[in-house]
Amino acid sequence: MEQGLLTVDLGAVVRNWRRLCERHAPGAVAAVVKADGYGLGAVPVAQALHAAGCAHFFVAHPAEGEAVRDAIGPLPMVAVLNGFAPGAHPRLTPVLNSLDDLRAHAGGEGLLHLDTGMSRLGLDASELDALAADPTPMAALRLRYVMTHLACADEASHILNGLQAERFATACARLPTLPRSLANSSGLFLGAQFVSDLARPGCALYGINPIPGQPNPMEAVVRLEVPILQLRDIPAGATVGYGAGWTAARPTRIATVALGYADGWLRAQSGQGFGVLHGQRAPLVGRVSMDLTTYDVTDIPAAQVGETVEVLGPAQDADAVAALAGTIGYEVLTSLGARYTRRYLPA
Template sequence: MLVDLGAIVANWRDLSARHASGPVAGVVKADAYGLGAGPVARALAEAGCRHFFVAQFSEGLALRAALGAGPMIAVLGGFPPGADGGAGLTPVLNGPTDIAAARAAGLTGAILHVDTGMERLGLNAAELAAAGDLSALGLRYVMTHLACADEAGHPLTALQATRFAAARAALPGLPASFANSAGLFLGEEFASDLARPGCALYGINPTPGRPNPMRQVMRLLVPILQIRDIAPGTTVGYGAAWTAARPSRIATIAAGYADGYLRALSGRGTAFVEGQAAPLVGRVSMDLITLDVTDAPAAQVGGMAELIGPAQTPDHLAALAGTIGYEILTSLGARYRRRHSPA
């Protein structure tokens, strides 16, 4: 797997240029969407990013070790029981229990999460009102999370903006964090003191249905282990799910659903060999995929087949699998060797 850190940094700079009201964070949860949180965060930090978000406390600890002191590292899921701020992490307070724990521990410098329509984590309006005076917590930001920002014109998005404005009015002077990747493309109403893009940093289209404004940041190449010639009528793979209709060359490559190449792509996926399309034939198995390289004469044992790249982005592959680009990236397994080009 080739990860272009320069493209990730360029995406962050492009998003920062869109958000004139304040800085843009780097969301690097789930190992930077499968691309390597340490190298990605270090490249962003060197480019000037000073705010990072992860999902879990363990991710925060690993990221602090990778970045050292300085940048804010916020933990979206909050701290586990017994944890404190000694690791230099910033917890997100997601409900009344978190607020009570922070008060009891004398914790300061957290981020308050209010729910404006996701119905997931965060305080609803009644819980926020009941929380009383929060000034002793020395909160850094109040945040919310958009549920439908990538669906143009969805009524919940405008409703969330209204609800978040009310929450901010109840917390005067507290900096706010609002827009996610798609939210950055919704206009000034969604500007705040800190934006939190995730998928757009990694080349996923934050504006579905329109041309992707982001640079692609990775290529996934896997080796061809074997090529064999088969006669018409020969079946390939588990369940004999594919039958050759002509004399065919079948290449077996070293990837499978254990590596995050989804089984749903059986009979649908395509690889590229020296720029030539090679359709996936048969079922995706745990460790192997078979391709029809009859029309890809450059295919050879020891060569490489490209599963993700310029000709087939994560979004394109996701559409074939009936999922989203996020799942494609975050499913990429640990057996791929990740090579990071300099920013």
């Protein structure tokens, strides 16, 4: 093997979706497959979930939606969160984020997005007031859902969660009745107040913990193994990598692997974390460079060139890697590059 092997367990993705369906009953559960399925492959993920019964998919950009539509056929809803120009993508469903969007898409279909606390996309309070006073733009559309997006659902005690749920309920009561879409991955764990007609989980499908600080209720999906390109014995006092950022305190064996920030292995992980080889942990030492990363395998004498070091897997998941890099599991997964060989375990 000359490059890393990224294994995605589609069966685990499907089981995670079904677990979320059980939590959200009787409401339906969509799949957010934007950013190429959180870096894991939107097409194979959508195909597996569609075969399992998922009938609603969300992407960020129209090009993502067209690829998913080609993969799963004409029937499931494929909604584009960022919207698109009227008539530009007749096979997709736009999320309508302003009054201007509603007017522009008259005669078509869409999802109505209300901003209840994110201050990003969606109708703001003044636009809601105008729409409540004159709902004519809604009557000119086939609106499939009215939705909002939770800002702090991964912090269960955050006051904004309850406020957003209340604001959403109040806003919906002012408008003609539509099916509602509220909870994201973490929102599915906030209680009955957050059950709606359609939940929109993303990260939880891919094994990221939707309830940080508690045991992860989701199944692991990803494994990343990278090959050892060279083994080198260095004396105590020798330095490793750019900036001579790590100094050997003893005679040390260094394994250099085909992994770097060009592959999405974040530079902020320099000198932190570990890889797993022969069931043992090998500390990451020195800086992560563009194409190479170095591990201390002194205590793993069986290490050989050509063997693989597991850097994502049961011993160290995306959330753990993210914690070391000062980021979130979402960024770890969506940063995974195109140079890996990808293997999909069937659902």
